Amino acid sequence: MTDTSLLVLLPFLAALAATIHARGAAGWGLAGTVASAGLAAHLALSVHASGPASIAIGGWAAPLGITLRADGLAALMIAMTALVGLGVCVQALAAWGLRPTAVEDPRRARMRMGFWPLWLSTLAALNGLYLSGDLFNLYVTFEILGLAAVGLTALSGTRRALRAAFDYLVAGLAGSLLLLLGVALAYAAAGRVDLGVLPLLADSAAGRIAIALIVSGVGLKAALFPLHFWMPAAHSSAAPAASAILSALVVKGALYLALRLLLEGGLVADALRWGLICLGAGGMAWGSVCALRADRLKLLVAYSTVAQIGLIMLAISVAGDPLTGTAWQAAALLMLSHALAKAAMFLAVGRIAEELGHDRISGLNRSDLRPGAAEFAFAIAAISLIGLPPTAGFVGKWVLIDGLIGQGAWPVVALVLTGTVLSVAYLSRVVSRCLRGGPHIAPGARRPPWRAGDVAAIGLAFTALFMGLLSAAPLALLNGPLLS
Known part of the structure; x- marks a missing residue:
């Protein structure tokens, strides 16, 4: 070790x-x-x-x-x-x-x-x-992560990026304050802050308030609806490499902590669970509607992250006992598939904007430019986000829906399927323009040359595609015993 x-x-x-x-x-x-x-x-x-x-x-x-x-x-x-x-x-x-x-x-x-x-x-x-094995170290790592993420947001130096970085900083500091207050209350209630203390917090009023503060801070850092106000501008304004890191990886830290809180026994209150289910469903709906209305490609991808975070939080909220249920494994698989597909998407969007000189959705199908590797990578990543076989997204949704059916949670199954239909609607806006042929393509239209950025986008997109076929490897890790 x-x-x-x-x-x-x-x-x-x-x-x-x-x-x-x-x-x-x-x-x-x-x-x-x-x-x-x-x-x-x-x-x-x-x-x-x-x-x-x-x-x-x-x-x-x-x-x-x-x-x-x-x-x-x-x-x-x-x-x-x-x-x-x-x-x-x-x-x-x-x-x-x-x-x-x-x-x-x-x-x-x-x-x-x-x-x-x-x-x-x-x-x-x-x-x-x-x-990390204790709440205070989780807070410290969140602070470092948040400051680095703000720097990545502002890296391009544009006015829009700097404004988005400032909003990100304010939201991150607010989330950190809530998290720190929750950790302090947890210490006051139990006298220690290792993760093993989480099941004990539900036994006191101070402990329950600590859990609520920690979850609120996590929701703000994860851009959970309606605390997502800072995220679309931050992710859509950053440089492509930075956007991929922010959307694919940084938000996963907060989602991981929410899942870990559940597994350690600190997120079992029914009121809190149903509240997160409602917020997750709201995120799926609002993120999808905003993605349908977006006029820029990077903004569409950013709002799709709001919707996907809602889906993952929904999976986290309905997860039961890790020894008997599989919904928590579905949440982990959805985080994995989202990370691979969303990183591929943002890298592909960067290349598309470089090829066209803009990222307006209405101008994607230009007559003098044939679809290239970046457009293909975007389409493959979209298939994984939608959850079509044999992608990792399909495996995650299959495990989630199977667990929900086993619990008899048919309303939640309907929410997941509705979110899937909405993702088809907003992603097809781009895929149909990127990949279709027809008379709008001029006979002498050029095909964009390959770049190393295309290799990265294609590689991550195909990893998301074939991870469904190789899902035995992550499932083998998740099926092992968990530390508590």
């Missing part, structure tokens, strides 16, 4: 090196990402072979010390982060290069040097969040 601490320490050290040696930031970023991916793969294999494990940093165990814990759920989330990170790094290298050129645009140089420390800090914070 020595690789668990390295999963947190190594990206932080690489971020520091990339900051100090700015001209070689891309090299440090690539090395840190690849090394972290290797450690993530080793951790997943170790957990699958030997079961969950934990390590007390410095030999100080809970409740006084810092404990890192790795079970199947944590290992899957870390592997998901590493996989998406590799794809994003390929796109970033294609966009900004490995080394500065003799004559380099100042804006491009700023983005190249700024992206890698921010990405490595995000990677370290996510790994630390997934491995």
Whole structure:
């Protein structure tokens, strides 16, 4: 289990090196990402072979010390982060290069040097969040994650991006304050903050208030409806690589914490559960309606994230006992499929905007340009988000609906199916324009040349597509025992 601490320490050290040696930031970023991916793969294999494990940093165990814990759920989330990170790094290298050129645009140089420390800090914070064994360390990793995410949002330096980054910062600070108040109340109620204290919090009024504050902070950081006001502008204004990280990975930290709260026994109150079901359903409906009305491609993809977060929160809310139910596994699989598909989508949208010079949906089917690799990657990712076989999205929805039918929760099944129909409606707006032929395509229309960004988008899209066929691997991790 020595690789668990390295999963947190190594990206932080690489971020520091990339900051100090700015001209070689891309090299440090690539090395840190690849090394972290290797450690993530080793951790997943170790957990699958030997079961969950934990390590007390410095030999100080809970409740006084810092404990890192790795079970199947944590290992899957870390592997998901590493996989998406590799794809994003390929796109970033294609966009900004490995080394500065003799004559380099100042804006491009700023983005190249700024992206890698921010990405490595995000990677370290996510790994630390997934491995944290107590609420206070979860708060600390959320703080680091939030600050890095704000930097990624503002990376392009445009007025719109800076305004969105400010809104993101305000929302993140509000969520952090709620989270910190919840942790403080949990400590006051139980005298400790390790995750094992969560089942005890329901026994006191202070403990129940602590749970409510923590869930409120998580909802704000996850952009759960109606607390999503900051998210569409932030995700749609950032650079493509940054948008992919924000939408595919950063919001998963909050969703993971919500799922972990459920699994540890702190999210079992019926009133809270039904409240989250209503908010999840509202997110699916509102995000879908806004995506249907969006006139820009990046804004459509951003609003689709609001809808997908609603679906994932719905799966988290209806999950029961992890020893007898499978809805929590469906939530984990939906997080995995959404991360792969949404990263592919944002990378593809970046390439489409580069090819066309804009991202207006009405102008996607230009007569002088044939559909290229980016359009194809978007279509494949859309199939996974909709949940068609054999994609990972299909497996996640199948496991969810099967569990709901077993519980007799037919109204929730209807909500999931309605959300699926709505996703078909807004995604078909783009897919139909990107891939159709016909008289609007001129006989001499050119086909866009391949770029490394296309490889990243295609790779992530096909991973989401075939993950359904390879779903035995993540399910094997999730079927193992969980730490409590």
